[in-house]
């Protein structure tokens with residue numbers, strides 16, 4: 001992999017955002033550890049991570065213990081909000097009630113930025129709780145760009161959008177995913193959340209080159225990266241978020257960080273979640289990767305898996321609502 005001549009990001013949305021460092025997704029199973037080992041420490045004590053990302057939907061209308069935990073953590077850590085229900089690509093009208101409740105949460109949390117996904121999650125008022133892929137056409141691009149501008153106007157801030165992982169493509173798409181994203185950014189000035197693992201998953205599933213994808217993005221708009229571990233099912237890879245980050249993803253992360261230096265990094269882990277110290281150990285491999293090492297093991301097919309596609313609301317529906 002040729003990563004000897006990086007671009008330098010000196011303009012765009014990324015240049016105006018703080019270099020948050022290395023963070024993890026806030027999950028309720030870690031509340032007890034954080035209470036006993038972190039939130040009771042002096043304000044200037046060392047911190048296990050640099051920042052947290054929350055799933056917005058888990059905190060909308062939540063005035064319970066989780067909301068109390070978030071308030072305590074926000075006193076000590078930068079918080080970023082990550083949503084899964086905006087459905088920016090749907091042909092349903094934008095959900096104004098959802099956007100207003102999101103705005104209320106933004107007011108409460110004061111996040112560094114707010115993100116969602118380049119996808120649609122439902123139609124005719126039905127939320128599938130999955131992040132479904134879009135056709136990459138001019139018609140779709142015009143539709144999504146108009147809605148991004150409307151959301152940015154309503155939330156009075158740039159929207160940060162994440163590249164999806166996907167398992168099918170539309171036959172009538174006439175541009176690549178990275179061309180669609182580049183044009184979406186050009187028309188809306190939105191930010192990008194580059195999920196390196198999603199690029200790896202989709203590149204395998206659709207047989208395109210992950211490096212080409214990452215090199216083609218508008219790097220000046222990439223304000224955050226995601227890392228996660230997927231599951232190899234032989235003919236396809238599923239974005240399960242239930243295991244360590246594989247070596248192939250670390251290699252792509254090294255390239256992405258060369259192109260988007262000091263981009264804040266977030267480890268996602270949503271099923272078979274390890275304890276907090278083990279999660280931090282995995283996160284810290286990102287520092288090793290930036291130092292030139294290549295952590296982890298190659299992801300290979302090891303047998304059938306019935307792991308679910310990662311959608312945090314699945315866990316909410318199963319009673320793990322934080």
Ligand SMILES: [Fe+2]
Pocket residue numbers: 162195198226268
């Ligand atoms: Fe992600």
